Amino acid sequence: MELFVQQVIAGISTGSIYACVALAVVMIYVAIGHLNFAQGEMAMFSTFIAWQLITWGVPYWVAFFLTIAISFVGGIIIERVIFKPLDNAPILSHVVMFIALLTIITSAAGFIWDFSIKTFPSPFGSAPLFGSSLISAHQAGMMAVTLLLLLALFFFFRYTRVGLALRASADNPVSARLVGIRVSWMIALGWGLATAIGAVAGMLVAPVVFLEPNMMLGILVYGFAGAVLGGLSSPGGAVLGGFLVGVIENLAGTFIPVIGGELKLTIALCIIVLVLVLKPGGLFGRATIQRV
Amino acid sequence: MTKLLEVKGLHAGYGQTKVLHGIDFSIEQGSVTTLLGANGAGKTTTLRALCGMIRRSGDVLLNGEQINRKQTEDIVRVGVAHVPDGRGTFTRQTVEENLQLGAMTRGDRAAIAQDMELVFSYFPILKERRTQQAGLLSGGEQQMLAVGRALMLLDEPSFGLAPMITREIFEIFRELNRKEKVSMLVVEQNAQIALELADQAYLLETGRIVFSGRADDIRDDENLRKAYLGY
Numbered sequence: 019m020e021l022f023v024q025q026v027i028a029g030i031s032t033g034s035i036y037a038c039v040a041l042a043v044v045m046i047y048v049a050i051g052h053l054n055f056a057q058g059e060m061a062m063f064s065t066f067i068a069w070q071l072i073t074w075g076v077p078y079w080v081a082f083f084l085t086i087a088i089s090f091v092g093g094i095i096i097e098r099v100i101f102k103p104l105d106n107a108p109i110l111s112h113v114v115m116f117i118a119l120l121t122i123i124t125s126a127a128g129f130i131w132d133f134s135i136k137t138f139p140s141p142f143g144s145a146p147l148f149g150s151s152l153i154s155a156h157q158a159g160m161m162a163v164t165l166l167l168l169l170a171l172f173f174f175f176r177y178t179r180v181g182l183a184l185r186a187s188a189d190n191p192v193s194a195r196l197v198g199i200r201v202s203w204m205i206a207l208g209w210g211l212a213t214a215i216g217a218v219a220g221m222l223v224a225p226v227v228f229l230e231p232n233m234m235l236g237i238l239v240y241g242f243a244g245a246v247l248g249g250l251s252s253p254g255g256a257v258l259g260g261f262l263v264g265v266i267e268n269l270a271g272t273f274i275p276v277i278g279g280e281l282k283l284t285i286a287l288c289i290i291v292l293v294l295v296l297k298p299g300g301l302f303g304r305a306t307i308q309r310v
Numbered sequence: 311m312t313k314l315l316e317v318k319g320l321h322a323g324y325g326q327t328k329v330l331h332g333i334d335f336s337i338e339q340g341s342v343t344t345l346l347g348a349n350g351a352g353k354t355t356t357l358r359a360l361c362g363m364i365r366r367s368g369d370v371l372l373n374g375e376q377i378n379r380k381q382t383e384d385i386v387r388v389g390v391a392h393v394p395d396g397r398g399t400f401t402r403q404t405v406e407e408n409l410q411l412g413a414m415t416r417g418d419r420a421a422i423a424q425d426m427e428l429v430f431s432y433f434p435i436l437k438e439r440r441t442q443q444a445g446l447l448s449g450g451e452q453q454m455l456a457v458g459r460a461l462m463l464l465d466e467p468s469f470g471l472a473p474m475i476t477r478e479i480f481e482i483f484r485e486l487n488r489k490e491k492v493s494m495l496v497v498e499q500n501a502q503i504a505l506e507l508a509d510q511a512y513l514l515e516t517g518r519i520v521f522s523g524r525a526d527d528i529r530d531d532e533n534l535r536k537a538y539l540g541y
Contacts, residue, residue: 179410179414182403182407182410182411183411183414185402185403186400186403186407186411189400189401189402189403190398190399190400190401192363192394192398193394193398193399193400194400194411195363195382195383195386196361196363196382196386196391196392196394196398197386197391197411197412197414197415198383198386198387198414198415199383199411199414200383201383
């Protein structure tokens with residue numbers, strides 16, 4: 019029983035990272051209707067920026083928030099320079115551009131910081147929390163930071179004018195322009211937010227998986243699984259989906275002997291396939307009907 | 311009377327298809343103007359062209375200022391509000407959020423709250439349902455919401471509404487025009503009710519204006535009515 023509880027808690031804490039990645043993916047998806055394959059690599063690059071700042075002697079939390087700010091601006095620049103010109107381009111142009119972005123960012127990170135594995139500090143330490151064997155301080159910290167981030171985002175979207183404008187632009191861009199919202203800038207803002215959220219996920223997970231240019235590869239797959247499970251059109255669903263994937267992955271890895279640690283990633287892919295076959299809209303998404 | 315909106319030689323279309331072949335019309339300050347015509351005459355296209363939602367050429371002057379080259383968002387910001395056909399409701403947002411979205415271009419919170427009360431005084435039903443998702447409202451209620459959100463260019467406000475609700479909505483248009491001095495351009499297939507409301511009317515046929523004059527004159531001219539409006 020203790021093993022079970024321990025695994026559920028561990029699942030929730032890694033799930034919080036998947037939730038952040040899933041949320042970042044969904045935010046861009048609702049804005050432009052495409053899956054950002056480079057989301058993980060963008061987060062990895064942000065984490066390297068944080069690492070560099072910390073290496074230069076910047077205190078952890080200063081580096082943390084500075085990285086979020088830099089990522090936010092970086093996301094906006096990526097949208098303005100690369101994706102705005104693609105506006106109405108066919109889906110394939112977007113896919114190619116995402117893959118290009120992915121390889122460019124990975125190579126750039128390798129070029130600047132080389133491919134050797136680096137340790138990334140945790141502000142919470144790795145000791146068990148209150149001497150309990152159930153959860154480590156860093157796991158608890160991961161959950162707490164994610165929770166704060168999600169709450170802040172919820173209030174931003176629910177109760178501010180910019181949040182309302184963002185939601186309106188995603189749901190009904192034509193009407194949004196007719197009430198004077200600059201929809202194109204709202205999309206850029208969505209990119210900025212998504213990149214900033216990804217940065218948080220990267221910085222939180224780096225102490226666990228270690229920092230290197232490919233560190234987000236697997237995590238992005240889990241993030242996609244979370245987003246698909248929750249429903250690609252529902253930010254709240256994506257967050258819950260991320261947590262669920264974390265728990266499912268951990269429990270399956272522990273209690274199904276065949277899977278073990280090596281085949282864990284397969285579970286994410288199985289979830290994606292199962293959801294798409296059985297309930298394409300996800301748990302909370304709306305089944306979208308497209309006019310052709 | 312001063313001209314609020316002046317349109318000269320407006321051409322517009324979709325892709326290769328041209329719909330408007332150089333139309334001229336104007337709207338006087340504080341008046342209601344209606345644009346009548348059959349299906350496919352170019353009524354909706356005219357409104358879309360005014361708001362920069364499609365490619366267009368020609369002169370569009372608002373208070374003497376050229377707005378033809380502006381983006382939709384900027385045209386809205388200088389005071390042209392367009393209620394599109396299908397009403398453009400933000401169906402996933404609440405009634406109250408829809409009204410706030412209508413005030414997106416303004417910064418003065420107190421004035422916005424005051425105007426929201428004004429909207430509620432015209433449409434009490436919206437106040438009752440302010441926290442409901444707007445997609446759940448009936449067609450008539452959504453039209454009320456759209457009108458509360460924006461004023462000025464109205465694309466087929468009667469579309470899909472029961473005759474009684476249509477009357478009610480048009481009664482409120484009249485009141486808004488008289489009391490709040492809102493100028494309007496109403497596009498309608500229901501010529502009869504539009505002519506009752508309007509001061510000025512234009513008849514549009516396959517992208518050209520074939521008649522313009524006072525609304526009363528058209529209403530009294532039986533030949534014109536029979537030829538173009540079918541009643």
